[in-house]
Every structure is written in C-alpha cells, then in structure tokens.
Amino acid sequence: MRSVLTLIADPATAKLTPETALAAWRALRAAGEKTGDIDWLAPGIACDIALDAPPAPALREIAEKALAGRPVDAVVQPAEGRRKKLLVADMESTIIVNEMVDELAALVGVGEQVADITRRAMNGEIRFQQALRERVTLLGGLEETALKETCERIVFMPGAHALVATMRAHGARCALVSGGFRVYTGYVAPRVGFDWHYANDLLIRDGVVAGTVAEPILGREAKREALVSLCRELQLDIADTIAVGDGANDIEMIRLAGTGVAFRAKPALKAVAPVAIDHGDLTALLYLQGYRHSEFAAGG
Numbered sequence: 001m002r003s004v005l006t007l008i009a010d011p012a013t014a015k016l017t018p019e020t021a022l023a024a025w026r027a028l029r030a031a032g033e034k035t036g037d038i039d040w041l042a043p044g045i046a047c048d049i050a051l052d053a054p055p056a057p058a059l060r061e062i063a064e065k066a067l068a069g070r071p072v073d074a075v076v077q078p079a080e081g082r083r084k085k086l087l088v089a090d091m092e093s094t095i096i097v098n099e100m101v102d103e104l105a106a107l108v109g110v111g112e113q114v115a116d117i118t119r120r121a122m123n124g125e126i127r128f129q130q131a132l133r134e135r136v137t138l139l140g141g142l143e144e145t146a147l148k149e150t151c152e153r154i155v156f157m158p159g160a161h162a163l164v165a166t167m168r169a170h171g172a173r174c175a176l177v178s179g180g181f182r183v184y185t186g187y188v189a190p191r192v193g194f195d196w197h198y199a200n201d202l203l204i205r206d207g208v209v210a211g212t213v214a215e216p217i218l219g220r221e222a223k224r225e226a227l228v229s230l231c232r233e234l235q236l237d238i239a240d241t242i243a244v245g246d247g248a249n250d251i252e253m254i255r256l257a258g259t260g261v262a263f264r265a266k267p268a269l270k271a272v273a274p275v276a277i278d279h280g281d282l283t284a285l286l287y288l289q290g291y292r293h294s295e296f297a298a299g300g
Contacts, residue, residue, distance in 0.1 A: 179218055
C-alpha cells in the first residue's frame with residue numbers, strides 16, 4: 001500500500017463510529033480505489049485505511065464527502081516514513097490555548113486594540129514583525145511582575161503533553177518555536193517536556209515593560225530557519241520532521257516540514273498547509289504518525 005487515509009475525531013467526544021469509518025472505506029472502493037481493512041488506532045477516535053495509490057487531494061476529497069460534515073478530520077499521506085524524529089511547534093493557540101500578548105494587553109486596558117492586531121497578523125493581513133512592535137508599544141509601562149502573574153493564566157491545549165511525551169519516549173526530539181516572548185516559552189517548555197525553546201525577548205527597564213522588543217524579531221522566516229538548523233544539528237533529513245502551528249507566521253516552517261500541520265488554524269495557513277486538523281486535539285499528530293493509543297507515553 002502506497003498511502004494511508006487517517007480519520008481522526010476529538011477524543012473528548014469520540015465521534016468516529018465504525019459506521020462513519022465504513023462510509024469512507026466504501027466511498028473509496030466505489031471510486032475504484034484498492035484499500036486495506038480499517039485499522040483502528042483508538043476506538044471512536046482514530047483509524048487508518050491503507051490505499052494502493054499515491055497520496056492525492058482527490059482521495060481526501062472522496063473521504064470528506066463520505067463524512068458528510070461529521071466532526072472528523074481526514075488526512076491522506078505516504079504510508080512510508082510517517083513517524084518523525086523531530087517536532088517543531090508554535091506555542092500560542094497551538095501548544096497553549098492563550099495568546100499571551102492579548103493577556104498582557106487586557107491588564108493595561110488595550111485588550112481589544114491588541115487582539116485586533118493579533119488577529120490581522122495571524123491572518124497574514126500585516127507583517128508579523130510590524131504587528132509585534134505595534135502591540136509591544138502599547139504594553140509600555142506595564143509592571144514586570146505582570147509577566148509572571150499571566151503565566152498562571154496559561155491553559156495547555158488538550159493533547160499537548162501526550163504529544164510531546166510520546167514522541168520523546170519513542171526517541172524523537174521536540175522544539176517550541178514562538179513569535180511570542182521567552183518568559184512564556186521558558187514557562188511552557190519544561191512543563192510540557194520540550195527539549196528546546198525559542199522566542200523573542202521583551203525588554204524590561206527599571207522593573208517595567210519598556211515598550212520594545214529585542215531585534216531581530218523571531219518571525220516567519222526565523223521559524224523556518226529554526227527547523228533547518230535543528231535538522232542540521234541532529235543530522236536529520238527534513239522529511240523526518242513534523243511541524244504544527246495555527247497562523248500565517250507558521251507558513252514557512254509548515255510548508256518545509258516533512259509533515260506540516262495546520263492546527264485549528266487561521267484561513268491563511270489552512271489554505272497552504274499539507275495537513276489540516278480542525279476537530280482532533282494535539283494527539284491527532286500522533287495518530288497521523290501511526291501511533292496507537294496503547295503506545296502513548298504514560299502520564300502524557
């Protein structure tokens with residue numbers, strides 16, 4: 001079999017029924033595709049269907065039509081080389097639920113203004129570097145203590161711990177690469193289990209936010225370069241990587257990665273990403289790699 005269709009539902013609802021999987025299988029057979037049996041990776045959550053055809057958008061479209069709007073993601077990819085040796089992940093709205101600049105902005109009464117800039121940047125309407133400078137200027141004068149206080153508001157995305165713990169348990173390495181601030185990646189990375197974290201430095205003077213960020217700003221191109229540099233350091237091929245993010249700032253690394261995943265993403269990223277996960281949580285990235293639920297790391 002040359003490719004595989006993976007169907008994935010949100011573990012919180014487990015709405016991938018045998019009938020739903022069978023509908024996709026039958027649709028592929030009716031279209032003349034040679035398929036293997038339905039292989040359950042996790043009952044109610046994820047399954048594989050092997051295909052004797054190279055990956056193609058048409059195969060996913062057949063499956064999606066059979067799903068008829070059910071809350072299930074359909075991904076077609078090569079059957080070989082699914083398990084990756086390096087994960088590179090965006091942080092905000094990916095590994096964590098929050099957008100931390102927005103959290104800070106709410107403290108100084110400019111929440112709506114900053115949130116609008118964030119939205120436009122993540123949709124690719126304005127350059128990320130410009131958007132970050134504009135937002136940080138509005139934070140000028142905020143007490144440094146607020147940075148630690150907002151760490152307590154961080155909510156981890158469902159599946160984040162299992163994703164990182166399982167990949168590391170199977171020998172992979174994991175990097176957190178954020179266009180946000182190092183104070184937050186430094187909090188998140190050890191709690192989730194990342195090997196490295198990269199982000200921007202928010203400048204502090206006399207105990208208050210100075211309203212500026214250290215240059216150069218880590219943005220779209222820097223995220224791509226982090227992926228390339230880590231592959232060079234670890235002596236890995238790009239094909240051995242998986243990258244995940246939600247916004248326009250993640251486009252370049254997701255285009256380049258062996259498997260690039262748009263996770264509950266903005267339209268600008270979803271339009272160009274090879275893989276889109278709209279319904280599953282972050283454990284979807286494990287099922288994409290062919291992991292069974294029984295292989296998930298304990299405590300993940």
